[in-house]
Amino acid sequence: MSSELRVEQLRKVFTTTTAQGPALKAAVDDVSFTIAAGEIVVLLGPSGCGKTTTLRCVAGLEHPTSGKIVIGGTVYTDPQGGVLVPPRNRNLGMVFQSYAVWPHMTVRQNVAYPLKSRGVKGAAQDKAVKEALDLVELSTYADRPVTQLSGGQMQRVALARSMVYQPQILLLDEPLSNLDAQLRLRLRDDLRRIIKRVGLTALYVTHDQTEAVVLGDRIGVMRDGKLLQLDTPSAIYNEPADLFVAGFTGATNVIEGRLVSRDGAFGVVAVASGEHVNARVGGTVAPGTAVRVALRPDNVVLNPVGPGVNRFLGGVSTRHYQGTQTVYQVSVLGAEIEALEVGSAARHDENTQVTVGLPPEACWAYPVAG
Amino acid sequence: MVDAGAASLAASDKVGVTRAWVPWAWSGFLIAVLAFLVLYPTSMLLIGALTTTNPVVEGYSLSDISIGNFLAVVMNPNVAAALGNALLACAGGTAVAVAIGLAFAWVVVRTNTPCKGLIASAGMLPLFVPPLVAGVAWSILGSPKTGLLNLLLNKAGIPFRFDLYSMSGIIFVFGIYYAPYVYMFTAAALRNMDPALEDAAEISGASATRTMATVTFPLIMPAILSGMLLSFVVMLGIYGIPAVLGAPANISVLTTYIFALTAWSPPRYNTAAAVAVILMIVTGVLVYLQQKIVSGRSYTTVAGKAFRPRPLNLGKWRFMTLGLAILYLFVVVVLPTIALFIAAFRKFLFIKDIPALFETKQYGWQHFIKMFDNPLTIASIINSIKVGIITAIVGGLLSFAIGYTITRTRAPGRRMIDVITTIPVAIPGLVIGVAYLWAWIGLPGGLYGTLWILALAFVARFIPDTVKALSTSLLQIHRELEEAAWICGRGTLSTIASIVLPLARPGVVAAMTLLFILSMRELGSSLFLYSSGTMVMAVQLLGYYEGGNIGITAAFSLVQMVLLGVLISFTNWLSRPGRGSAAIKPDTAPTGVVRSG
Numbered sequence: 001m002s003s004e005l006r007v008e009q010l011r012k013v014f015t016t017t018t019a020q021g022p023a024l025k026a027a028v029d030d031v032s033f034t035i036a037a038g039e040i041v042v043l044l045g046p047s048g049c050g051k052t053t054t055l056r057c058v059a060g061l062e063h064p065t066s067g068k069i070v071i072g073g074t075v076y077t078d079p080q081g082g083v084l085v086p087p088r089n090r091n092l093g094m095v096f097q098s099y100a101v102w103p104h105m106t107v108r109q110n111v112a113y114p115l116k117s118r119g120v121k122g123a124a125q126d127k128a129v130k131e132a133l134d135l136v137e138l139s140t141y142a143d144r145p146v147t148q149l150s151g152g153q154m155q156r157v158a159l160a161r162s163m164v165y166q167p168q169i170l171l172l173d174e175p176l177s178n179l180d181a182q183l184r185l186r187l188r189d190d191l192r193r194i195i196k197r198v199g200l201t202a203l204y205v206t207h208d209q210t211e212a213v214v215l216g217d218r219i220g221v222m223r224d225g226k227l228l229q230l231d232t233p234s235a236i237y238n239e240p241a242d243l244f245v246a247g248f249t250g251a252t253n254v255i256e257g258r259l260v261s262r263d264g265a266f267g268v269v270a271v272a273s274g275e276h277v278n279a280r281v282g283g284t285v286a287p288g289t290a291v292r293v294a295l296r297p298d299n300v301v302l303n304p305v306g307p308g309v310n311r312f313l314g315g316v317s318t319r320h321y322q323g324t325q326t327v328y329q330v331s332v333l334g335a336e337i338e339a340l341e342v343g344s345a346a347r348h349d350e351n352t353q354v355t356v357g358l359p360p361e362a363c364w365a366y367p368v369a370g
Numbered sequence: 371m372v373d374a375g376a377a378s379l380a381a382s383d384k385v386g387v388t389r390a391w392v393p394w395a396w397s398g399f400l401i402a403v404l405a406f407l408v409l410y411p412t413s414m415l416l417i418g419a420l421t422t423t424n425p426v427v428e429g430y431s432l433s434d435i436s437i438g439n440f441l442a443v444v445m446n447p448n449v450a451a452a453l454g455n456a457l458l459a460c461a462g463g464t465a466v467a468v469a470i471g472l473a474f475a476w477v478v479v480r481t482n483t484p485c486k487g488l489i490a491s492a493g494m495l496p497l498f499v500p501p502l503v504a505g506v507a508w509s510i511l512g513s514p515k516t517g518l519l520n521l522l523l524n525k526a527g528i529p530f531r532f533d534l535y536s537m538s539g540i541i542f543v544f545g546i547y548y549a550p551y552v553y554m555f556t557a558a559a560l561r562n563m564d565p566a567l568e569d570a571a572e573i574s575g576a577s578a579t580r581t582m583a584t585v586t587f588p589l590i591m592p593a594i595l596s597g598m599l600l601s602f603v604v605m606l607g608i609y610g611i612p613a614v615l616g617a618p619a620n621i622s623v624l625t626t627y628i629f630a631l632t633a634w635s636p637p638r639y640n641t642a643a644a645v646a647v648i649l650m651i652v653t654g655v656l657v658y659l660q661q662k663i664v665s666g667r668s669y670t671t672v673a674g675k676a677f678r679p680r681p682l683n684l685g686k687w688r689f690m691t692l693g694l695a696i697l698y699l700f701v702v703v704v705l706p707t708i709a710l711f712i713a714a715f716r717k718f719l720f721i722k723d724i725p726a727l728f729e730t731k732q733y734g735w736q737h738f739i740k741m742f743d744n745p746l747t748i749a750s751i752i753n754s755i756k757v758g759i760i761t762a763i764v765g766g767l768l769s770f771a772i773g774y775t776i777t778r779t780r781a782p783g784r785r786m787i788d789v790i791t792t793i794p795v796a797i798p799g800l801v802i803g804v805a806y807l808w809a810w811i812g813l814p815g816g817l818y819g820t821l822w823i824l825a826l827a828f829v830a831r832f833i834p835d836t837v838k839a840l841s842t843s844l845l846q847i848h849r850e851l852e853e854a855a856w857i858c859g860r861g862t863l864s865t866i867a868s869i870v871l872p873l874a875r876p877g878v879v880a881a882m883t884l885l886f887i888l889s890m891r892e893l894g895s896s897l898f899l900y901s902s903g904t905m906v907m908a909v910q911l912l913g914y915y916e917g918g919n920i921g922i923t924a925a926f927s928l929v930q931m932v933l934l935g936v937l938i939s940f941t942n943w944l945s946r947p948g949r950g951s952a953a954i955k956p957d958t959a960p961t962g963v964v965r966s967g
Binding site: 059097100 | 859860
């Protein structure tokens with residue numbers, strides 16, 4: 001029953017008032033992607049990046065300025081073509097950030113509501129409600145008022161309500177952000193299992209990287225209304241497309257330099273101290289370009305064993321012992337970078353010399369402009 | 371999970387394109403209704419003020435429209451006298467109200483006076499007394515010859531006499547009854563003020579009085595001004611008090627003068643319209659100033675963190691503040707109630723000495739029996755209930771529709787709808803009455819003379835309050851609750867019926883009850899719109915008073931007070947905390963009552 005979702009060149013422009021008067025701001029700027037039937041795609045990005053607006057355009061709750069939304073081969077949104085199907089006729093399921101379960105109804109009434117809109121009555125309705133509640137493990141709560149449920153249970157009611165009518169696509173708008181941390185972890189794993197069992201196509205919006213990695217078949221990273229990279233979680237983490245995506249996956253160490261030469265996917269970057277760093281380089285960057293090299297603290301190796309490239313002499317400036325891991329501030333290559341070592345024993349003291357190993361495949365060089 | 375659902379969906383997959391004309395039609399409809407209720411009558415009032423033709427005899431005519439007609443009225447010395455009296459009475463009344471209200475606020479919020487919670491709630495009671503009833507009670511107490519207080523003074527051998535039939539009488543009664551308004555504003559400001567601001571002044575070396583003068587007062591000044599302006603505006607629109615206390619002394623204010631003009635033979639409708647326009651302009655300017663003060667309150671005293679103002683320890687003086695508070699409550703609540711009871715149950719109001727006051731054979735139900743023997747009494751009660759029900763239903767539905775459109779939709783022109791809805795804030799009830807008179811009296815076979823014209827005038831008069839209350843209530847319903855229903859396959863109307871209305875129900879019910887109460891007691895606009903067949907309670911009470919029968923007047927006042935008391939308790943019960951999250955805020959109810967005077 002689940003369908004493919006195609007979003008083509010979606011744009012949503014708002015009029016904002018600035019000190020200079022009204023100005024146009026693109027909340028969603030030329031976003032295109034396709035989700036295969038049964039696939040889960042997570043849109044990830046900081047608040048205000050346009051991910052929720054994109055999702056609400058798919059739902060029909062927002063009207064985009066231009067672009068097309070095609071679900072299962074039918075065009076549902078095409079402002080230029082004069083097509084704007086209202087949300088009620090899209091046959092989508094949606095789980096809201098605030099749960100949006102109706103407080104004046106019981107669990108059963110909430111879940112049966114969309115079936116009533118579709119004229120499903122009697123035994124068929126009871127059966128569908130029971131199956132949906134079984135799926136989210138709330139069958140014993142069917143006749144409770146929803147106001148007596150915990151946050152996690154309310155979110156399960158919302159999930160059951162959004163799936164009970166087998167929607168073409170399931171939309172989830174930061175469904176876990178109002179829950180406490182522990183519950184969030186449990187429900188996160190449950191969510192993927194439930195969606196996959198039903199085989200729904202899902203578009204999921206969040207600002208939490210770990211949630212995205214655990215839930216998504218693919219992750220789309222957004223910023224300022226643009227979709228920067230849409231890829232599998234491992235590609236996002238191991239081959240981020242630009243400095244922002246790299247930063248979003250935790251690559252907080254940035255070293256300035258200039259690309260000296262390149263050979264295939266790798267190149268040599270001259271940094272401020274004059275030393276040369278081997279790094280992965282994107283396809284279009286030519287030698288001579290100013291670049292920034294980004295890498296994650298957990299990829300920095302202190303006093304590596306055995307031979308290798310990218311070994312530099314550095315010093316430990318500070319040490320922050322955090323129990324199961326230790327974060328060091330290391331001065332190397334004329335810059336201060338962070339290194340993270342896992343384990344409950346801190347191996348290096350402050351003000352000692354260390355050899356710093358930067359694995360070339362974990363160093364990503366991006367051109368400075370853009 | 372359900373193949374049936376999928377199948378039916380496929381059948382209904384008629385990819386419906388949004389009908390773009392629907393929001394336009396809806397906004398057009400609402401604007402048309404508001405134009406009918408608000409804009410058309412006010413325009414007719416303006417036309418009336420600028421012409422000299424009698425609408426009853428000659429119909430409406432624009433032939434002699436001229437600003438000269440309006441100026442001629444403004445130049446009239448009687449109008450100038452009425453305007454002067456009105457401004458003097460309201461200024462004096464406001465001064466008294468500020469003195470009492472401010473002191474009350476300080477006692478309740480900033481001192482350790484005993485029983486201050488009780489004092490605070492009892493202090494709001496005057497807000498619920500209809501002005502005409504207050505006027506009647508005080509005329510029983512303080513008429514120069516037969517007033518109960520003066521009889522007591524006479525028996526006690528004190529040569530001093532109260533004379534409430536005077537400008538100072540009007541000022542006094544205005545002041546004591548509208549002090550709670552100033553209290554509401556200033557108490558809130560005092561309560562929200564961070565005590566650290568005052569501590570800082572004292573640590574910098576300022577004395578307690580200096581701190582009060584240089585920190586406390588400047589900080590709550592916007593609240594004082596705001597309360598002052600609003601109580602001034604409310605007094606300006608009141609008919610009952612100056613009608614009862616001013617008439618014997620030949621003191622007319624704008625409201626009583628307007629009514630006198632329409633009661634003359636032949637009625638001077640054009641002059642009445644022109645004076646009403648003057649009243650509307652003065653009110654409009656003051657309301658505008660008040661709104662500016664409220665919105666542009668430059669110093670934020672609310673720091674966002676919770677703090678409890680440290681009450682000043684008054685020592686033994688706290689019993690004096692308690693005494694003063696009790697004295698105020700005695701004067702404004704107990705004394706008038708006693709007066710009404712004595713007048714209502716006593717055969718003759720003449721009391722020759724103190725023991726005569728307690729002679730039981732002097733008391734009985736005779737005034738009540740006589741009152742109910744008059745068929746007009748029952749008729750007026752029934753009419754008032756009918757008008758109240760129509761107002762509550764029409765006003766409730768319209769307010770819900772407007773509130774929903776303003777807060778929940780992207781309908782075109784919703785800003786305009788919002789603005790038109792707030793216009794009546796600046797129009798006193800009496801002026802609405804004159805405007806409706808002008809709008810309908812010249813159209814034979816129309817609304818004039820029916821209960822509907824009263825109800826529609828009340829809807830127009832109170833729509834700003836009910837829309838505001840309902841908007842607050844609607845804003846408390848999370849948007850996503852509605853969006854979830856749309857996603858589930860419901861249209862706008864079905865979503866309103868199954869989700870929004872059930873969740874907003876406590877607010878809607880409270881707003882409708884409030885409308886019912888307000889229209890039951892409304893006098894100002896009823897004066898111009900009732901006919902012999904559509905007599906309402908408030909006007910009937912005035913009739914009894916003007917007929918000179920104090921006993922029946924007092925009896926009917928009591929009946930009305932009991933009716934209103936029951937209704938108000940019912941509203942409080944409806945909107946009590948815990949009856950649903952969207953319940954009307956407790957503080958919106960008194961505001962609505964107050965604005966109506």
